[in-house]
Amino acid sequence: MSTTDYADVPFDLKDPSLYEADRQDEFFTHLREECPVFWNPEVDGPGFWSLTKYDHVVAASKNPKIFSSARDWGGHRIFDEKEAGGAALGEAALGDTSDVDTSMISMDPPEHNIYRGMVTPGFTPPRIKALEDGIRARVRDILGKLDDQDHCDFVISVAAELPIQVLAELFGIPQSDRHKLFEWSNALIGEDDPELRPSDMFIAASFAEMSDYAMHLWQNRLETPGDDLISMLVHARIDGKPLSPERYIGTFILLIVGGNETTRQSIAGGALALSQFPEQRQKLLDDPSLIPNAVNEIIRWVSPVLHMRRTATEDTELGGQKISKGDKVVMWYVSANRDEDKFPDPFKFDVTRKDAMQLGFGIGQHFCLGSRVAELQLRVLFEELLPRYPNLQTTAPVRRIRSNFIRGIKEMQVNLNPWE
Numbered sequence: 001m002s003t004t005d006y007a008d009v010p011f012d013l014k015d016p017s018l019y020e021a022d023r024q025d026e027f028f029t030h031l032r033e034e035c036p037v038f039w040n041p042e043v044d045g046p047g048f049w050s051l052t053k054y055d056h057v058v059a060a061s062k063n064p065k066i067f068s069s070a071r072d073w074g075g076h077r078i079f080d081e082k083e084a085g086g087a088a089l090g091e092a093a094l095g096d097t098s099d100v101d102t103s104m105i106s107m108d109p110p111e112h113n114i115y116r117g118m119v120t121p122g123f124t125p126p127r128i129k130a131l132e133d134g135i136r137a138r139v140r141d142i143l144g145k146l147d148d149q150d151h152c153d154f155v156i157s158v159a160a161e162l163p164i165q166v167l168a169e170l171f172g173i174p175q176s177d178r179h180k181l182f183e184w185s186n187a188l189i190g191e192d193d194p195e196l197r198p199s200d201m202f203i204a205a206s207f208a209e210m211s212d213y214a215m216h217l218w219q220n221r222l223e224t225p226g227d228d229l230i231s232m233l234v235h236a237r238i239d240g241k242p243l244s245p246e247r248y249i250g251t252f253i254l255l256i257v258g259g260n261e262t263t264r265q266s267i268a269g270g271a272l273a274l275s276q277f278p279e280q281r282q283k284l285l286d287d288p289s290l291i292p293n294a295v296n297e298i299i300r301w302v303s304p305v306l307h308m309r310r311t312a313t314e315d316t317e318l319g320g321q322k323i324s325k326g327d328k329v330v331m332w333y334v335s336a337n338r339d340e341d342k343f344p345d346p347f348k349f350d351v352t353r354k355d356a357m358q359l360g361f362g363i364g365q366h367f368c369l370g371s372r373v374a375e376l377q378l379r380v381l382f383e384e385l386l387p388r389y390p391n392l393q394t395t396a397p398v399r400r401i402r403s404n405f406i407r408g409i410k411e412m413q414v415n416l417n418p419w420e
Contacts, residue, residue: 013040013050013332013404014078016192019306020402025347028052028335037319040330048078048309048328049321054339054356056319057331060310061364064108067310067329069366071102074311076366077405078330081106101246103254109365115251116369118236118243122170122229128372131166135377138165139384146416151395154412155268158385162377163263170259170373172228173217184210185260188253193402195410214252215245229255261406262304262361263374267381268398268409269302270295273349274386275394275414280351285390288383294351295378300358301349303334306407308362333359334407393418 011018011027018024031038031052041047051057060067075081081102104115121127142161146152160182168178187206190196197203221234233248243251274281284290310329317323338346342356361368368374385392393415401408 014042016402016404019404019407020400022400024334025338028332028338032335032339037321048330049323051329051331052335054336054342057333057336057359058363059318060329060331061362064365066313066316068108068313069106069310070108071106073313074328075106076308078309101244101250103250105254105366112365114238119229119232122232123369123372128376131373132376132380135166135380138162139381143384143388150417151413151415154271154414155409159268160264162267162381163260166377167259170229172226172230180213181256181260185256188257189261189403189406190401211249214249218248258368259370262368263377265304265406265408266299266302266374266378268412270298270378270382271392272394272398272412273298273301275392277349280349283351284386290351291382292379295375296358297349297351297353298378299360300337302407303337303360304407306334306405307332389416391418392416
């Protein structure tokens with residue numbers, strides 16, 4: 001147990017309402033100073049250790065032998081994946097989840113490396129570079145649809161639209177099907193949000209529809225392979241054998257969430273930050289060459305993935321705390337990205353920042369495979385958005401997702417031309 005008396009701490013880091021209200025900074029700042037490796041009890045579980053400092057998160061991330069993300073140890077989320085169903089499905093009752101198996105995010109090396117290698121060819125530098133012209137054309141088309149509007153919901157009109165279009169392209173599916181990916185992604189990450197998951201029946205129906213769609217793609221790519229991510233999965237061989245349908249669906253789920261949510265939330269959160277800090281926006285308008293650096297700061301500032309979980313495979317010690325074999329260890333990226341020891345003035349949004357590497361996409365073995373595609377989308381989006389709508393301004397408080405996993409914005413009303 002932590003040396004801090006939990007009874008004296010008026011918060012529970014598992015509580016999704018903290019992040020829906022965007023109140024987490026005050027609590028994590030307190031913990032980084034007073035108890036950086038903190039024991040958080042659970043009313044519905046054994047409790048977990050919380051890592052709130054940058055160096056502790058990095059240490060755990062780079063030591064999978066002791067800090068496991070494997071499903072057999074509980075997986076990559078606070079809840080236990082062995083009990084809650086497939087990776088990223090959450091805690092909702094899904095009935096029979098035997099038709100989904102774990103994906104690479106809930107594996108340790110060497111198994112993780114093998115499965116990661118199945119889709120790595122889709123994210124090589126030449127392939128990513130080849131995407132830029134198409135992404136720019138998509139951005140211009142998306143923004144062009146706003147030309148006759150003064151106001152819009154930026155999330156629906158822009159932030160959600162670009163990454164789901166790009167994901168559809170990477171999957172090799174018709175753009176008309178992108179709306180399905182958007183709906184499934186919301187359902188998959190929204191286990192604590194009644195708007196995104198109105199009922200267990202809803203998520204069960206969504207999961208069934210998604211599985212049917214995934215298997216339709218499987219059969220199609222068996223007959224007509226391409227160079228898309230789905231084809232790479234269908235024709236991959238592990239020890240000479242193809243993926244099982246269950247593991248294929250688990251990986252399909254991972255790609256939907258990973259290829260969409262972090263980018264969507266970084267775009268929305270970046271636009272919000274530039275609205276809140278107009279002096280930083282002006283720096284980018286004056287010098288667009290700063291935009292690639294600003295992308296890194298946006299991801300740090302937003303921290304679109306709040307946490308990942310590991311489990312101790314043996315007794316160990318971190319930050320002066322004795323961690324027992326089997327203990328859950330939750331790495332809070334949202335706190336590590338505000339660590340005063342790594343980021344001077346961490347609560348300042350600074351597009352010229354040149355400090356430590358942000359952890360918005362993780363670090364170590366599970367560093368986000370699609371991070372470069374996400375960064376490319378962010379760079380191109382803000383290169384096109386800023387000169388077109390230099391004074392974009394929010395008109396109401398944003399509405400955030402109720403989640404302890406994704407730091408997301410559901411709705412962000414903006415005035416595109418507030419001073420015209």
